[in-house]
Amino acid sequence: MPITGIYGPGDFGNPVHRRPAAQTRNRVSPAERARALPSLEWTPEVERATAHLYARVKNVISPVEWPFMAPYIKAINELKKTRDAVILAHNYQTPEIFHCVADIGGDSLQLAIEATKVKSDIIVQCGVHFMAETSKILNPHKTVLIPDSRAGCSLASSITGADVRLLRERFPGVPIVTYVNTSADVKAESDICCTSSNAVQVVESFGVDRVILIPDEYLARWVATQTDVKIIAWKGHCEVHERFTAEELRNYRKADPGLQILAHPECPPEVIAEADFTGSTSAMINFVKTKRPKKVVMVTECSMADNVQAETPGVEFVRPCNLCPHMKRITLPKILDSLVYLREEVEIDPTIAGRARRAVERMVQLKN
Numbered sequence: 001m002p003i004t005g006i007y008g009p010g011d012f013g014n015p016v017h018r019r020p021a022a023q024t025r026n027r028v029s030p031a032e033r034a035r036a037l038p039s040l041e042w043t044p045e046v047e048r049a050t051a052h053l054y055a056r057v058k059n060v061i062s063p064v065e066w067p068f069m070a071p072y073i074k075a076i077n078e079l080k081k082t083r084d085a086v087i088l089a090h091n092y093q094t095p096e097i098f099h100c101v102a103d104i105g106g107d108s109l110q111l112a113i114e115a116t117k118v119k120s121d122i123i124v125q126c127g128v129h130f131m132a133e134t135s136k137i138l139n140p141h142k143t144v145l146i147p148d149s150r151a152g153c154s155l156a157s158s159i160t161g162a163d164v165r166l167l168r169e170r171f172p173g174v175p176i177v178t179y180v181n182t183s184a185d186v187k188a189e190s191d192i193c194c195t196s197s198n199a200v201q202v203v204e205s206f207g208v209d210r211v212i213l214i215p216d217e218y219l220a221r222w223v224a225t226q227t228d229v230k231i232i233a234w235k236g237h238c239e240v241h242e243r244f245t246a247e248e249l250r251n252y253r254k255a256d257p258g259l260q261i262l263a264h265p266e267c268p269p270e271v272i273a274e275a276d277f278t279g280s281t282s283a284m285i286n287f288v289k290t291k292r293p294k295k296v297v298m299v300t301e302c303s304m305a306d307n308v309q310a311e312t313p314g315v316e317f318v319r320p321c322n323l324c325p326h327m328k329r330i331t332l333p334k335i336l337d338s339l340v341y342l343r344e345e346v347e348i349d350p351t352i353a354g355r356a357r358r359a360v361e362r363m364v365q366l367k368n
């Protein structure tokens with residue numbers, strides 16, 4: 001079913017605005033800082049203590065780079081035990097974070113749900129700000145830290161809660177489904193959330209002929225090809241996935257006709273048309289791990305291919321490297337600072353968090 005309407009910032013006379021400054025708080029005394037700072041030298045002891053971690057990433061991190069990373073990795077892993085903290089890392093984090101300091105890796109929703117099952121009181125979110133908010137929404141009594149609160153997202157910042165209220169006024173009675181890649185105030189105004197893997201199921205769950213699916217235009221267009229429900233969309237885009245082109249993929253295939261092309265639904269429709277498989281980050285990872293293609297290209301953020309490659313020796317990866325600049329704000333030194341100084345704490349207005357939690361929980365219940 002084609003898209004029946006597509007709207008964007010300013011279309012209802014509403015002001016074009018961006019995500020408000022991150023709500024964070026610092027809280028460690030100077031004396032505590034001094035006590036917590038570890039040594040960051042590359043020593044034989046550091047080499048020995050991190051050898052098992054290097055074995056995990058040696059096919060994606062060179063021996064020249066490792067001595068700069070290993071002291072931080074050792075310090076972070078020791079400090080997280082002292083702090084009783086758990087580190088969550090999104091699939092788009094670099095391999096030294098994803099494979100060497102994270103306790104839980106995955107997509108944003110998996111991370112937030114898994115965090116509810118651990119006993120630690122402190123969560124360090126290695127990902128972007130909306131992901132840290134999602135963790136806080138589902139773990140309201142825990143301290144959620146993000147190593148750099150400036151880690152934003154072009155998609156999340158394309159829409160605000162006020163925009164969603166205007167959509168509801170314009171289309172009274174039409175259910176609003178919101179992608180999890182949104183801020184807490186947008187989730188709070190929504191009927192239910194969705195991920196890229198369950199968007200079709202969520203849209204069809206209402207049993208109505210028209211649904212608003214926001215804010216990713218390309219995800220909405222892809223869902224519209226999979227269902228008879230009419231979709232009203234929003235003009236939000238992921239700045240990483242929108243950069244891929246169909247011509248780029250045709251050239252890769254021309255160079256090797258046996259190549260398997262996997263695309264994320266946040267890519268433009270003409271890119272998805274060139275793919276052999278379209279699915280969420282988890283679905284793409286599952287495809288590579290279970291089907292073990294000889295050669296593959298993952299049309300998504302390029303650290304994910306590094307992380308999957310570290311776990312799937314023998315599979316050759318072609319890399320059209322589009323990095324997410326927001327994800328790359330998270331680094332080992334900032335994670336260490338986050339644990340040392342217990343910063344930057346994510347805070348959400350409890351009323352907004354409660355309403356956002358309802359939208360996320362409806363989706364989780366649907367899945368179960």
Ligand code: SF4
Nearest residue numbers: 153154238239240324
């Ligand atoms: S990859 Fe795209 S959707 Fe994900 S955080 Fe970066 S800009 Fe946002």
